[in-house]
Amino acid sequence: MADVNVSTLPHNPKGDGKGGPNPAQKAAETAGDEGIPAIELIELLFFAYRDFVGDADEMLARLGFGRAHHRVVHFVNRHPGMRVADLLAVLKITKQSLGRVLRELVDNDYIQQKAGATDRRERLLYVAPKGEELARQLVALQTRRIARALNECGPGTRIAARKFLASMIDPESRAEVERLISRAAGGK
Amino acid sequence: MADVNVSTLPHNPKGDGKGGPNPAQKAAETAGDEGIPAIELIELLFFAYRDFVGDADEMLARLGFGRAHHRVVHFVNRHPGMRVADLLAVLKITKQSLGRVLRELVDNDYIQQKAGATDRRERLLYVAPKGEELARQLVALQTRRIARALNECGPGTRIAARKFLASMIDPESRAEVERLISRAAGGK
DNA sequence: AGAAATATGTCAATATGGCTGACGTAAACG
DNA sequence: CGTTTACGTCAGCCATATTGACATATTTCT
Numbered sequence A, B: 001m002a003d004v005n006v007s008t009l010p011h012n013p014k015g016d017g018k019g020g021p022n023p024a025q026k027a028a029e030t031a032g033d034e035g036i037p038a039i040e041l042i043e044l045l046f047f048a049y050r051d052f053v054g055d056a057d058e059m060l061a062r063l064g065f066g067r068a069h070h071r072v073v074h075f076v077n078r079h080p081g082m083r084v085a086d087l088l089a090v091l092k093i094t095k096q097s098l099g100r101v102l103r104e105l106v107d108n109d110y111i112q113q114k115a116g117a118t119d120r121r122e123r124l125l126y127v128a129p130k131g132e133e134l135a136r137q138l139v140a141l142q143t144r145r146i147a148r149a150l151n152e153c154g155p156g157t158r159i160a161a162r163k164f165l166a167s168m169i170d171p172e173s174r175a176e177v178e179r180l181i182s183r184a185a186g187g188k
Numbered sequence C: 001a002g003a004a005a006t007a008t009g010t011c012a013a014t015a016t017g018g019c020t021g022a023c024g025t026a027a028a029c030g
Numbered sequence D: 001c002g003t004t005t006a007c008g009t010c011a012g013c014c015a016t017a018t019t020g021a022c023a024t025a026t027t028t029c030t
Helices: A039-062 A067-078 A084-091 A095-107 A129-152 A157-168 A171-184 B039-062 B067-078 B084-091 B095-107 B129-152 B157-168 B171-184
Strands: A111-115 A123-127 B111-115 B123-127
Touching (some): A039 A067, A039 B039, A039 B129, A039 B171, A067 A084, A067 A095, A067 A123, A067 A129, A084 A095, A084 A123, A129 A157, A129 B157, A157 A171, A157 B129, A157 B157, A171 B039, B067 B084, B067 B111, B067 B123, B084 B095, B084 B123, B123 B129, B129 B157, B157 B171
C-alpha cells in the first residue's frame, strides 16, 4: 500500500454471512514476537504516515507548495550549505525534477544559493529567513503529533519506536540514515 | 517532509567549522518521555516508510502498476465485496481517479465486479485469482520487512510499535481505522 | 595550455495520479 | 412518476516525477 485515507468503511449490508475472517489472512499470519499478524502493522503504518504528512500538507498547500518543497526546505534547513548534488542524492530525484521546486523556493525567498568558496561551480544551499521559519513550523507541527503519541503511550515508547523504525530501513541504508540524522541533529 | 530517499550525504568539504550542532534544533527540542528531540523520529518515520513502500513499488512496477493499484488490490482483498463507494471513502480520492485504476485492474483480471444482490446499482468488488495472488505477495513482502525489524528489536516491540502507530493517527479517525483493521483481520 | 571531467542548469517530451465540472444511465425509493 | 443514489465517463487541468539532449562554468588532469 501507499498513502491511504480513511473515513467511511465498507458496509456489509445485510449481514450476509460475510462478517467473519476473510482472505489476506493466511498471507499475513504471525510475524515476530507474538502471534499477531503483521498486517495490522502494515495498515497502521499507512494510516499513521498519512496523518503524519497530512499535517504538513495543509500548511504547505496554503503557501502553494507541495511535498517536494517540504523535502527541500527540510533538508536544507537541517544541512545548511549542502550542495545541489547532495540534495539530489538524498532526495533521489533527478535534477530536472528538483530544478523547478528549487527555483520556486529561491524565487520566493525561502532558499538562498551561494557559490562554493573553494569550488565555485557548486551552489551551496541555505535557508533564507522565510525558509527557516517554514521549516521550523513544519517540524513543530510534526513534533506535536509525535509528542502527543508518545505521551499517550508508555515511557519506553520513544526508544522502542526509534529502534523499530530504524530496523524498518534497508540495512544498507541504515548507517547513512543514522549519520544523516545524528549529523544534522548536532551529533558530534 | 514526505517520501524521501537516502544514499549520499551532504559533504562538508574542508571541515569549515560547520561540524557542530546547527539550526532546526531549537524547533525539535524534546518531546515526550526522554530528552531526545522528536526530529529523529520525524526523519526515521520517513526513511522507514520509504523503504517499506519501496518493496511493493518494485514488484508493482514490474507489472506496470503503481501505488494506486496497490491500494485498490489491497483493500479489495481485505474487504471482499466492498462497494465502489466504500473504496472511494477509504481511499479518499475521486471516482474519476479511481476509475482508471479500477478499469485497468478489471481489464487485466485482477479485480472482479458483481452487481449487488439486493441493490443492483452497486458494483461489489472482489479480487480475482490474479489479484489475490498479487495482494498476497505484496503483503508477504511487507510482512517480511516487519518481521525482520521485530526480530531485531526486543520482544515488546510489536506491542509498542502498534500502540505508537495507532497514537499517531488523528484521534477522530482512530476508531474507524481500528475497525477497518480488526474487521478485515477477522475481528468478529 | 588544452582536454576532460564535474557541477549545475535548461529545453522538451512523457507518465502517473491526483483534481474539477459536466453529463449519462440504471436502479431504487417515496 | 419523479427524485435520489450508485456508478461511469468525457474532457481538461495540475503537480511531481521521468528520460534524453545539450549548454555553461569551472576545476582537474596530462
